[in-house]
Amino acid sequence: MPDETTLLADECAAEARTWLATVADIASGAAPESAIPLLLLTTSQIQLVGARLGAIADVVLEERFEQDPGPDTELDPLRVGLAQLLEGVDDYADVVDPVTSVETTRGALSNDLAVIASALAHGLAHHDAGRGVEALWWWQYSYLADWGDRAAMAVRVLQTLLAHLRLDADAEVVGEAEFDALNT
Numbered sequence: 499m500p501d502e503t504t505l506l507a508d509e510c511a512a513e514a515r516t517w518l519a520t521v522a523d524i525a526s527g528a529a530p531e532s533a534i535p536l537l538l539l540t541t542s543q544i545q546l547v548g549a550r551l552g553a554i555a556d557v558v559l560e561e562r563f564e565q566d567p568g569p570d571t572e573l574d575p576l577r578v579g580l581a582q583l584l585e586g587v588d589d590y591a592d593v594v595d596p597v598t599s600v601e602t603t604r605g606a607l608s609n610d611l612a613v614i615a616s617a618l619a620h621g622l623a624h625h626d627a628g629r630g631v632e633a634l635w636w637w638q639y640s641y642l643a644d645w646g647d648r649a650a651m652a653v654r655v656l657q658t659l660l661a662h663l664r665l666d667a668d669a670e671v672v673g674e675a676e677f678d679a680l681n682t
Contacts, residue, residue, distance in 0.1 A: 506554075507630030510547055510637055514618040517544040521611055525579030533583055534663065537611070538656040544614065545649045548641035557635040571619040573612045580608035590655045607655055610648040617645040 520540045524533050551557075581588055584607050592605035617640040625633035 503634065504630050507625055507634050510551070511622060511625040511633065513544060513547045514622050514637075516540075518615055518618055518622075521580075521615060522576060525576050525583060527579065527583055530583060534587075534656055534659050537607075538653065538660055541611070541614070541649055541652050541656065544618070545646070545653060548637070548646045548649060551634070551638040551641050552646065554638075557631065557638050559635050560631055571616065571623075573615050573619075576615055577608050577612040580611055581606070584608055587659055590651075592651060605651060605655075607652055610652040610655075613648045614645045614652070617641070 517540055520536065524536055524540075529536075588606045588608050590605050590607070592603050593599070594601040594603050617637065620640070621633040621637040624630075624636055
């Protein structure tokens with residue numbers, strides 16, 4: 499019977515694979531009309547994985563160093579595909595650190611999603627090599643250090659974009675559609 503650590507590592511790995519596959523599919527441009535809602539949904543789901551890792555006690559490596567998981571996954575095609583898909587809405591304003599500073603900076607959804615992808619793929623390399631504790635350690639550490647913040651910001655931006663798309667519609671067009679729907 500697998501222990502709790504192994505089960506958690508396997509669950510996180512499955513969620514990471516699903517997220518990576520979904521985002522790669524979206525970045526391919528297969529269904530541009532549903533890209534924003536699907537990115538919102540899948541990134542919210544991976545945020546839950548990170549929050550779960552953030553809520554547990556610190557994962558401690560069995561050795562004092564992280565083993566080399568091999569070459570990094572090439573993520574430029576993903577980043578470029580997302581940037582092309584999100585052209586015109588990719589860039590946004592961001593706060594450097596909402597706790598310690600009000601300094602603003604610029605962000606990009608395509609970069610945020612690539613940061614998340616990089617961290618998840620790195621952990622998957624550990625998991626696939628049979629090092630579940632290292633995978634958990636990496637996912638937890640990188641969630642707290644980087645990708646958790648990027649996921650939170652991406653979700654905020656995606657939700658805001660979706661709200662604008664849905665709520666900023668022309669009132670006359672919406673009214674006609676409602677009238678037609680109620681009278682057919």
